[in-house]
Amino acid sequence: DTAVSQTPKYLVTQMGNDKSIKCEQNLGHDTMYWYKQDSKKFLKIMFSYNNKELIINETVPNRFSPKSPDKAHLNLHINSLELGDSAVYFCASSRASGNTGELFFGEGSRLTVL
Amino acid sequence: GENVEQHPSTLSVQEGDSAVIKCTYSDSASNYFPWYKQELGKGPQLIIDIRSNVGEKKDQRIAVTLNKTAKHFSLHITETQPEDSAVYFCAASISQAGTALIFGKGTTLSVSS
Numbered sequence: 329d330t331a332v333s334q335t336p337k338y339l340v341t342q343m344g345n346d347k348s349i350k351c352e353q354n355l356g357h358d359t360m361y362w363y364k365q366d367s368k369k370f371l372k373i374m375f376s377y378n379n380k381e382l383i384i385n386e387t388v389p390n391r392f393s394p395k396s397p398d399k400a401h402l403n404l405h406i407n408s409l410e411l412g413d414s415a416v417y418f419c420a421s422s423r424a425s426g427n428t429g430e431l432f433f434g435e436g437s438r439l440t441v442l
Numbered sequence: 443g444e445n446v447e448q449h450p451s452t453l454s455v456q457e458g459d460s461a462v463i464k465c466t467y468s469d470s471a472s473n474y475f476p477w478y479k480q481e482l483g484k485g486p487q488l489i490i491d492i493r494s495n496v497g498e499k500k501d502q503r504i505a506v507t508l509n510k511t512a513k514h515f516s517l518h519i520t521e522t523q524p525e526d527s528a529v530y531f532c533a534a535s536i537s538q539a540g541t542a543l544i545f546g547k548g549t550t551l552s553v554s555s
Contacts, residue, residue, distance in 0.1 A: 332485075361542055369529055371486070371545040383542070418485050430476060431543055433485030 331355050334419050334434040341409060342442055348395075349404045349437045351419030360402035361431065362394060363418040371418070377402055409441045444469040446534050448546025455522050457555045465532035465546050466514040472534040475508060475515045476543065480529045489530075490517070522553045 332353045341347055353360060362374040375394045376383045382394065391407045406413060416438045420431040445468040455461050467475075473494035478486035492499045492506045492515065499506050503522075508515040519526055529550050533543040 369480075369548045369550075371531060371548070373542040373544065376542040420485075430488055430491065431478075431486075433487070435483070435485050 330434075331432050332419055332421055332434040334417075334437045336437060337435065338438050338440075340440045340442065343409055343411060345409050346405070346407045347409060347439070348406070349417055349419075349439070351402050351404070351434060352400055353419075353421040353432070354400065355421055355432060357421035357423050357432070358399065359422050360396070361420040361422075362402065362404050363420060363433075365416040365418060365436070367415070374404075374417075375402075406439075409439075411441050414439055414441045444472055444534050444544040446532060446544050446546040448532050448549060450549060451547065452550045452552070454552045454554065457522060457524060457553055459522055461517075461519045461522055461526070461551055461553075463517045463530055463532065463549045463551075464514060465516070465534075466512075467534040468513070469534070470513065474535040475506070476533050476535075477504075477506060477517050478531045478533065478545075480531065480548075482528075486531055519551075522551075524553050524555050527551055527553045 334351050359378040361376045363371050364374055365371050373385050374388045393405045395403045416436045418436050419434040422431050448465045476491035477489050479489045480486040490501050490504050490506050492508050503520050505518045529548045531548050532546040535543045
């Protein structure tokens, strides 16, 4: 069973559209994250979220919003897509209590904005 | 906030040689330093980690060293094999629930046979 799964794996869309990427983890973890990996492979934290607190990286535009229907899911919704949003988006999870810091990543969702 | 610098950005070695990747961090409160390996088309996977109360840790062909005073840590891979070719990321974290890892910019390691 896949521990952290994301859908879709590939997403091609036009500028100005709104899109969502879904993430689910079956590890029983309390904390989930979204990372953005740009064309230079740089991994940058966008959000970290548990059932109590959302921590937003201040550099993330407010067009990006995480939505968590329950502890096992953290979806990423993006409004008014721009060319610069093209990247690979990774969902990850970790234990919250006694946080080791170890992240378990999904396989990524490659977003291409035309 | 934490900043992690990683060098080199690319590293090419011959099979059987050793590879060393170095990272520095800025936040003295950081106490957890993992290394991740990312293969093409995959998400990063943890390969080894070290905590601030330990100076060195080994796991078969890979080892990590930590110098808290200098705020730097390194990954050492011995007897490299072609399957070691990947992008390697160092990261740093402070021990706080929900704290995300801050990653270095990655090192692309190429091992030629």
